[in-house]
Amino acid sequence: MSQAIEREIDRSHMTVSDEVAIQISNMNKWYGEFHVLRDINLTVNRGERIVIAGPSGSGKSTMIRCINRLEEHQQGKIIVDGTELTSDLKNIDKIRSEVGMCFQHFNLFPHLTILENCTLAPMWVRKIPKREAEETAMHFLEKVKIPDQAHKYPGMLSGGQQQRVAIARSLCMKPRIMLFDEPTSALDPEMIKEVLDTMIELAEEGMTMLCVTHEMGFARQVANRVIFMDQGQIVEQNEPEEFFNNPKSERTKLFLSQILGH
Amino acid sequence: MSQAIEREIDRSHMTVSDEVAIQISNMNKWYGEFHVLRDINLTVNRGERIVIAGPSGSGKSTMIRCINRLEEHQQGKIIVDGTELTSDLKNIDKIRSEVGMCFQHFNLFPHLTILENCTLAPMWVRKIPKREAEETAMHFLEKVKIPDQAHKYPGMLSGGQQQRVAIARSLCMKPRIMLFDEPTSALDPEMIKEVLDTMIELAEEGMTMLCVTHEMGFARQVANRVIFMDQGQIVEQNEPEEFFNNPKSERTKLFLSQILGH
Amino acid sequence: MTTAIDTPQDQGFRLSQLIYDTRYRSITIQVIAMLAFMFIAAFLVRNTITNLANLGKEIDFGFLFNPANYDINQRLIEYDSTSTNLRAAMVGLLNTLLVAFMGCILATVVGVVAGVLRLSKNWLISKLMTVYVETFRNIPVVIWIIATMAVLSEALPQPRAFRGETPSASMWLWDSVAVTNRGTYIPAPVWGPGSVFVVLVFLLSLLAIWAFNRYAHRRFEATGQILPKFWINLAILFVPTLLVFFLLGRPIGLDLPALKGFNFQGGTMLRNPMLALWLALSFYTGAFIAEIVRSGILAISKGQSEAAFALGLRPSRTMNLVILPQALRVIIPPLISQFLNLTKNSSLALAVGYQDLRATLGGTTMNNTGRELECMLLMMLIYLVVSLFISSGMNIYNKSVKLKER
Amino acid sequence: QDSSTLAAVKERGVLKCGVNPGTPGFAAPDASGKFVGFDVDVCRAVAAAIFGDSEAVEYTPLTSAVRFTALASGEVDMLARNTTWTFSRDVDLKNTFVGVNYYDGQGFMVPKDLGVSSAKELSGATVCIETGTTTELNLADYFRVNNMDYEPVPVESFTEAQNQFLAGACDVYTTDASALAASRASFENPEGYVVLPEIISKEPLGPLVRHGDDNWGDVVRWSLNAMIAAEEYGVTSANAAELAKGTDNPEINRLLGVEGELGAMLGLDNAWALNILTQVGNYGESFEKNIGENTPVGLARGLNAQWTEGGLIYSPPFR
Amino acid sequence: MSSQNTPLAYVRKEMLEQQPAPRGQVGVAKWMRENLFSGWFNTALTLVSIYVIYSLLKAVLPWAFGGVWTADSLQECRTILNDLHGNTHYACWAVINERWNQIVYGTFFPSSEYWRTHIAFVLLILAILPVLFDALPRKMLWITAVYPFLMVWLIWGGTIWGPVSVALGFVLAYMASQFAGRSLGSGLTGLIAVAVALIWWFFIGPSVTSGLNKVLPLLHLQEIQSRELGGFVICVIIGVSGIALSLPIGIVLALGRQSDLLIVKTICVGFIEFIRGVPLITLLFTASLLLNYFLPPGTEFDLTLRVIVMVTLFSSAYMAEVIRGGLAALPKGQYEAADALGLDYWKAQRLIIMPQALKISIPGIVNTFIGLFKDTTLVFFIGIFDMLAAAQAIRANSAWNGITWELYIFIGLIFWICCFAMSRYSQWLERKLRTDHR
């Protein structure tokens, strides 16, 4: 997978604007008695590419799932694109249609073709005519380099292709923010490359991205910030170079020694 | 994987006798209309270690599966250890108990412990008392270096360990010939080494072996003959050094350039 | 290397090859199986023939065309005691099919509701449904049928309880429904002049609904607009029909049941045997269907609904567009075999005296004509045909929805 | 028939007799689970004739709807199950009725408070009727001929019919008058029910066997006749043993096996009839014991009196 | 690159501790809110179900617990209830008490012989336990092996020789197979074994048995006719025999259906589809009324046995389908590995394929068992005096005329306990097997 990153990445478009895309302040979440997320504070500007790392069970998934309200937080505030996430259904709908999400296991709809997977949400949520939705879908499928698979079913595609369809499916909703939850960890090494390439392209186009991943090569080259979480807290954040070469906290050092060591 | 081969291999015992172990002459096989094996002629002497290579779908698996009649051939002759393979059940039983086979996916019996896996066939086919069968089994499990796993179930072992159990299981039948069908291709790199080591040891002891594999390092160091197949035919065969350094056929050159290149 | 070893000579065919040669062996086994099968069949047939000869009987289906001479209380087609045995069998078959059909519908409704509620986040309701499922499916259906019948005939009032100055029982729903221990009497429509038009309009509005849904779908695809289909459908279904109904001066009247003589007269009577059989079969099968529905929905991973949510689909749309289409594939095959079971279990009509196929052809007709062999064979054949019909439907469905995989 | 029923029965050691599952007085299990009754006595008589042991019977309770099938398929050797002798049952169903042990007719029973006093008032009534009986067919005819309509409630068995009738699931219960009496007698409150005066059919009830084994038919026929004749000659269970020492009535002598070889002609022991009479008793005794006026069923002899008493019960001579 | 104002670098100085969740996040309040009152719809559902439960319990509990347990007739029962409560809206469990024997043993079973059923029942449990729980000593399986013969002897009576002779058939078959197995393939061996057993059972055994019966009437128990069996006892007899027999037959049918021998396959498919296509009740009628037509004139064939055969055939067809599913789920590699090791068809099936296929099919198999056990109630319709027949007879009896609920609740409860236990056992086994080898 290190191959994937070895090409020269054009960072010129990856500008970060002043506009705030996501603001999380003093957010806390419990599962029953268990305090999963503790006092999270995070501001993400438009165009930022953030990689979230941390040991298993540290709450990374939970945090990004809170951002599009797949999980409910109990204290604090999350403001996405100027809209606060409350239990107000309208807000949730609004935010969900602006935030795309890619899961570890793709979660494509197996009973629909690739094209139908991509047009479903635009048609039913954005109420875009079928014709137009299909055009958009084909556009993004071309972008992820699998337009020829459009009429196949997910079961007929390889894992890497499926994950790319999942990305295309999110993009069809024209989201302003993309969340990735370990998008490559269910894949074989060759397939990882395909998917990371696609994500790098997205980054190059200036998409705001939050990505939970342990692909440190990717983090190093694409992210403009790496966040390290442990025990439900943000322990350290920094620019990738600094983060990898000069970690401040003990926890981070330990973690990095482990993942880089092996 | 090249690591696996880097140790000095003792070729001194690997003598090849004059005795014929397997003789295949003018063998042809069809799947329905499809002509998979075309006019195969091959003589394997006792003690030979033959590696079979070739592109996917070239009929490698089919050929070695014909040798213990997992597949039926339609024309020509296969004589194993002096017994011709016909549809006579007695011959088949006899040959199967002299030919051990290792599959790509191990095919261990998940409902039996490792030890039971190894003693099953000796007890039921060779009618060896349980005690004795277990002793033999432990002997071979030691040989493949996993005697301590004897009472576990296959599901609890790693892939490499499972493949070694599969080898031990075949050996317990005290076969005179071993067939391997891509024994390492379902394994992670580290595990490949374990398995190849075991196979090398077998080779050192003078076992007649036919092995479908793309581990060219293994071929180079252990095999005394490499056979290249394409489109159901034997295209080229030679000693490993000659085969790798000086391939005669265009197909072989092309193939070698691909697998050595990547 | 040495030259080839001597190959064994071809010795021609040997007898031992029949056992040891895979090619002949399979033929040997098949021939033995065939012989055994034919031997058993011949044995049975021969015995039957001798036994029949001893009795002086012969297989003859002529009795089907003789008058049946008995009455059947529930008739979906014209029948009286002078009709033929064949017609009696038809009446019985229709009764079987009727109760099976209604049973399948009610069982599906009950099962789907219970299955979905069992998944409900509401602890109380899901436990309640668990209790329902576990009670019904662990007790034999015959007991349910008999117990339901016993309760219906012993706990409900007799028709005469409705009589007198101070009746101890009264009718329901503004005196239009009478629930008695013989059956439930409900109003029946009376088709006055002009009712044809009402029916016609009703059929037309069904057509209109179909057309409207197509239109709505096209429009949705073209413009992305979603029409409030449900309400419009409802309106199309009822408004024109009701309009015509009142314009024509209410041509369709209701024949209300009223106590006359021994019983209620008028209206339609749903006899207790049928009710008992129907309810018991439905609730029993419903318990199985509930489990099927539940596991069908559970079989769809949580990831699917999360993915749909993440795309911004609302829960109801997620259910309709993502979960249900997938769950149905899992649900329908076992559902259909439950329908099959229900249909076969309807032969337990025996327990309550519902006059189904078994009671007519395999009961009274068989007894009156003494043609037990013919009647039994015919009856089994009919059940077999019905079953095969249902299961071939299932196979067609299975083929059509199989998920495409590589 | 290559294996005669008599031989098979002897070989087996028990007589398989199809009986009604539960009509008090005619055939019903008593408190200890043993079948007793007027019809059962016919079975016992046959067993006594064959084995000299009236208990060597295996009773098979049969509903009306399956009795002929059971007989035809050899499930039972004979039926003694209040079965009406009709033309089609005899000829078309290939049965042999060996006699009549009870002359009956079909009646109707209604709850008293229904206020019905004649069957002609039953138009529109709900009628409980056992399926597979002559009464089912008679009912259809009767109502059709009289231009009345009715709602049949078909039931499988006598007990079920009784349950339904008592629960008020039907207004009328119709079957053989004798069974009506038996049923009524078992009610908690018999006075609440009346049997209507109309008898709408002839129901000669008797035991029957399969066609085609005349010898076996004779055994059953003459076992019944022995009981009937014994009553006529005054042979009872009490005096049979005494009379078997010889009397001056040759008919009795032949009957009890003192004279002649009647038993041997049937393929039985010569004491066959003696066994019947000592173990089961004569017709009149059986009648009085099971269904007579001093029993709960309380039937008068009526038509079933000996011909000498003005009834129809008449045995051909033992000669 | 990011020269923006956001202070990117951030390091947490000290780690936060677990904090208790805010109120309403934990405890009863949260549980209630989430599970009972989340949203108006859920609240409505909760209220409705509370009402339903309340009215059910209110109707049932006093009725059931206020009932009378000893009385000799419904009349007496009602009198007692009237004295107790002033009305009769209470259960009259006395009927179960009073008619216990009839419900459990049937009307005709001689009461002096009840002890035999008790012993048979206890032995049954002992015989089943080692099959159910492999933690028990394997030696106990001997009880299981001997049990069928013991049970036949205990229930039907007679001398011990009949069952012994049948058992001897099995022993002979086993010996024959051992003897033949040395030289012949196992398929043929099986045939020979079956032939030996059949010859013994049909030709030699009966005469030997009757001879022994005369000479040495060992352990003679009063004979009991099948007709005399009834109640719960007959249910258990038919259910257990059917369960024990339908599994092997189902396996054979499933193998036949999977086989690539066209004729064998066609016969199996035909059989399975026929059996599954007709209602059990018609098969039972055939067994009880028509079977004699198909047998040589004069054959006697015990009714209970016939019913067992039919019930067994019926559920073995379903069993075959369940097992076929399990077979289909096995990867092809398992067959190949068995072949490659030189195991022949039957050994491969016995040692490799079946153990795995059966394990996969456990839920289906147990469901079929449950179905079979429930189907034993249908014997009521062919005149066997089971619990339902007992209930009907009791209801028709003038002493208990008018009783319904109590009887059916009791019978239902018996079935419920058996079936529920079976399904729980299968779930337990499934869980155990799942964790076993991982």
Ligand SMILES: Nc1ncnc2c1ncn2[C@@H]1O[C@H](COP(=O)(O)OP(=O)(O)OP(=O)(O)O)[C@@H](O)[C@H]1O
């Ligand atoms: N539904 C739930 N109920 C209770 N606890 C949960 C739930 N989901 C997650 N948790 C717990 O919350 C913690 C954080 O989980 P989360 O999935 O966010 O971790 P993660 O950082 O994504 O780990 P991984 O790298 O393994 O995916 C874990 O300890 C997990 O056990």
Ligand SMILES: Nc1ncnc2c1ncn2[C@@H]1O[C@H](COP(=O)(O)OP(=O)(O)OP(=O)(O)O)[C@@H](O)[C@H]1O
């Ligand atoms: N059961 C079968 N029926 C029909 N065709 C088959 C079957 N099994 C294999 N084939 C075909 O036979 C050819 C040879 O197959 P084989 O498995 O021997 O190839 P191989 O050389 O082992 O390839 P690989 O390296 O992919 O294992 C392939 O084209 C394959 O598609």
Ligand SMILES: NC(=O)CC[C@H](N)C(=O)O
């Ligand atoms: N009720 C009955 O079972 C018998 C009715 C009538 N005697 C008949 O033979 O058909």
Ligand SMILES: [Mg+2]
């Ligand atoms: Mg995670």
Ligand SMILES: [Mg+2]
């Ligand atoms: Mg291969």
